[in-house]
Amino acid sequence: MTDQQTAQDVVSQGALPPPEDGSRRTRSGDSHARNMSPGFVAKLILVALVDALGVYGILAAAAVGSWAIVAFLVFALVVVNWVYFSRRMLPAKYLVPGLLFLLVYQLFAMVYTGYVAFTNYGDGHNSDKADAIEAILVQTERRVEGSPSFPLTVVQSGTELGFAIVDEDGDVQVGTAEQPLQTVDDATVEADKVTAVPGYDVLQFAQIAQQQDEITNLRVPVSDDPNDGSLRTQDGSTGYVYESTLVYDEAADTMTDPATGTVFTPSDRGNFVSEDGEVLLPGWRVTVGFENFTAFFTDSRIAGPFFSILWWTFAFAILSVLTTFVVGLFLAVVFNDPRVKGRRIYRSLLLLPYALPAFISALVWRGLLNERFGFVNEVLLGGADIPWLTDEWLAKLSILGVNLWLGFPYMFLVCTGALQSIPHDVIESARMDGAGAARVQRSIVLPLLMVAVAPLLIASFAFNFNNFTLIYLLTGGGPNFEGTPILVGHTDLLISMVYSVAFESGLKQYGLASALSILIFIIVGAISWAGFRRTRRLEEL
Numbered sequence: 001m002t003d004q005q006t007a008q009d010v011v012s013q014g015a016l017p018p019p020e021d022g023s024r025r026t027r028s029g030d031s032h033a034r035n036m037s038p039g040f041v042a043k044l045i046l047v048a049l050v051d052a053l054g055v056y057g058i059l060a061a062a063a064v065g066s067w068a069i070v071a072f073l074v075f076a077l078v079v080v081n082w083v084y085f086s087r088r089m090l091p092a093k094y095l096v097p098g099l100l101f102l103l104v105y106q107l108f109a110m111v112y113t114g115y116v117a118f119t120n121y122g123d124g125h126n127s128d129k130a131d132a133i134e135a136i137l138v139q140t141e142r143r144v145e146g147s148p149s150f151p152l153t154v155v156q157s158g159t160e161l162g163f164a165i166v167d168e169d170g171d172v173q174v175g176t177a178e179q180p181l182q183t184v185d186d187a188t189v190e191a192d193k194v195t196a197v198p199g200y201d202v203l204q205f206a207q208i209a210q211q212q213d214e215i216t217n218l219r220v221p222v223s224d225d226p227n228d229g230s231l232r233t234q235d236g237s238t239g240y241v242y243e244s245t246l247v248y249d250e251a252a253d254t255m256t257d258p259a260t261g262t263v264f265t266p267s268d269r270g271n272f273v274s275e276d277g278e279v280l281l282p283g284w285r286v287t288v289g290f291e292n293f294t295a296f297f298t299d300s301r302i303a304g305p306f307f308s309i310l311w312w313t314f315a316f317a318i319l320s321v322l323t324t325f326v327v328g329l330f331l332a333v334v335f336n337d338p339r340v341k342g343r344r345i346y347r348s349l350l351l352l353p354y355a356l357p358a359f360i361s362a363l364v365w366r367g368l369l370n371e372r373f374g375f376v377n378e379v380l381l382g383g384a385d386i387p388w389l390t391d392e393w394l395a396k397l398s399i400l401g402v403n404l405w406l407g408f409p410y411m412f413l414v415c416t417g418a419l420q421s422i423p424h425d426v427i428e429s430a431r432m433d434g435a436g437a438a439r440v441q442r443s444i445v446l447p448l449l450m451v452a453v454a455p456l457l458i459a460s461f462a463f464n465f466n467n468f469t470l471i472y473l474l475t476g477g478g479p480n481f482e483g484t485p486i487l488v489g490h491t492d493l494l495i496s497m498v499y500s501v502a503f504e505s506g507l508k509q510y511g512l513a514s515a516l517s518i519l520i521f522i523i524v525g526a527i528s529w530a531g532f533r534r535t536r537r538l539e540e541l
Contacts, residue, residue, distance in 0.1 A: 132284040370389070465520070
């Protein structure tokens with residue numbers, strides 16, 4: 001080793017200062033140039049956009065007091081910036097987006113659904129106790145007898161409406177639905193009426209007429225205390241003070257009607273209730289334990305439709321998988337035979353139902369099966385009056401038929417691919433050993449086919465178990481059960497029953513719907529787990 005090489009090694013290890021010939025500066029400049037490459041600039045812009053969106057979400061969540069969302073967004077932004085600006089986190093750069101979406105759209109949804117299932121969340125119990133108290137006081141507001149009237153001016157800031165008045169002391173007060181009346185300076189008053197307010201636009205008669213409903217329904221709190229009432233108007237020019245006929249005592253946590261002396265106390269059901277059982281609405285969310293789960297088994301008005309829908313859901317899922325698989329397999333076997341002429345054309349035609357969106361096909365079949373004007377009754381059956389979609393059993397038969405039309409092309413594709421992957425020499429060996437065509441199909445083709453198809457059959461069962469689109473578009477769940485507190489029908493599946501309980505039964509019951517969603521998850525998960533355990537035996541083939 002020469003002295004020159006030794007000196008270079010010592011310099012490279014940092015023992016000596018760098019040479020003064022500019023070589024170190026050249027390498028640094030190259031590194032800087034690489035860092036400012038177009039790819040790095042694009043990454044910098046994208047991360048900056050993510051940061052900007054995240055900061056906006058943090059500020060919006062903090063404004064409404066959603067500190068859990070604030071904490072998650074802060075955590076997500078720290079992780080994103082750390083991962084995408086670290087040279088050691090290359091695998092994480094591909095995993096972080098998917099993991100964040102998994103947390104938001106899967107895990108959070110599951111956890112929140114589980115939480116709601118143990119509450120009475122729904123119509124009449126939508127928010128917390130403070131909001132319920134304010135809503136009760138607002139709903140029972142009446143104009144105070146003998147209260148003074150105020151010349152009122154309707155003002156607007158952006159899209160938010162408000163009222164401006166001159167109080168008894170001569171001060172100008174302005175407020176909105178979210179902001180109680182507050183004294184403002186520099187407002188212009190003419191003839192005891194406000195004509196200009198800084199930061200607000202004064203609405204004229206034509207503008208007030210265009211928003212008459214919003215203005216007459218608008219209530220501006222007099223103060224932060226809901227017992228003080230609110231300012232309202234009926235004509236957009238004169239305001240009156242409205243106060244609640246009930247009085248809330250924060251110390252005693254009671255709601256009192258001064259006219260009758262009735263006292264309402266909070267119950268464990270999330271409502272103010274009097275001694276004689278009178279209930280004030282709305283209430284607030286409280287934990288009800290397993291009540292939502294047991295209601296499907298103990299409440300006779302719900303248990304009957306629930307068990308009827310439960311067995312139909314199983315029957316629909318099993319029959320749908322069975323029929324589509326049998327038809328798809330039969331067609332795949334037929335058109336996999338090289339002796340069939342024009343196989344490509346036939347295969348293309350068989351895929352047409354799969355090429356159309358499922359919701360369009362469902363709507364077309366709904367028209368075809370219409371009892372009075374449908375093509376099936378009017379043309380094919382010569383004007384028959386058959387209730388394909390309104391009779392309990394015919395509707396179920398129609399659903400199975402339409403789902404067969406929609407599902408067999410998928411099974412046909414899967415089975416065709418699986419058949420073509422089976423080694424031809426295995427089949428030839430069986431034939432040389434004397435096996436007939438039926439024996440080859442039963443003992444060779446079908447077992448090898450099931451190795452590839454069995455997991456897809458389980459997935460198809462899970463899909464059909466929750467096939468909301470077909471039921472909703474074809475029959476809407478009807479014909480409906482009679483005498484039930486929820487709007488459900490004979491062709492509803494459990495998943496469409498969830499939708500009906502949550503949105504279509506008049507009284508929205510999100511807690512009950514969430515409990516049913518968890519039951520569906522448990523049922524499908526258990527069946528899928530058992531099915532995949534059974535399919536392991538096929539791997540021995």
